Amino acid sequence: MTDQKHPELIRLGQSIRSIRKDKGLSLTQLAQLTGASVSALSTIETGTRDARASTLYRIAKALRVPAAELFEASPADAPHTGTASGYDLGDLE
Template identity: 55%
Template sequence: MLDDAEKKLLADAGHRIRETRAAQGLSLEQLARLTGISAPALSLIETGKRDPRLTTLKRIADALRAPLAAFIADGSGTAEPSAPTPSGGYDLGEYQ
């Protein structure tokens, strides 16, 4: 069972993932294609209802072209990182 601090960590990480995805104009389905993780599973991660493995978070970070630390930072030091803007766009054709 998760304690309150762990629930907050998951919710905060999920919020950062959702913010980054939305800032880049990606839908859940598009991120699912880029990561190989189902859209329902990504939704559970974004809402803090699933505790993803580190390797899962790394796949999401790579797909969003963001540092892994941007999603797991606990906010106890520096300001929250802003979402990077992709320079070349996304080629989702090979994932369809």
């Protein structure tokens, strides 16, 4: 991945960090629960690393939330202004 952070990865990382902190867990504790390194989790939370689906599943399981909750937009991101179908092909660029 390039040095440029993608907005989607930043939002995902912010979501994970927020949930982790709400649960009162440190990065070290989350690392122990997931089997991922503290360094890997830190880069996921900062949006500089694209996590595998299996890692995201382990994070969600450790945080005791549905995996989909990791991807939920914050209230500041709402409402979605996509097309009527819910898809905006501009999002794919």
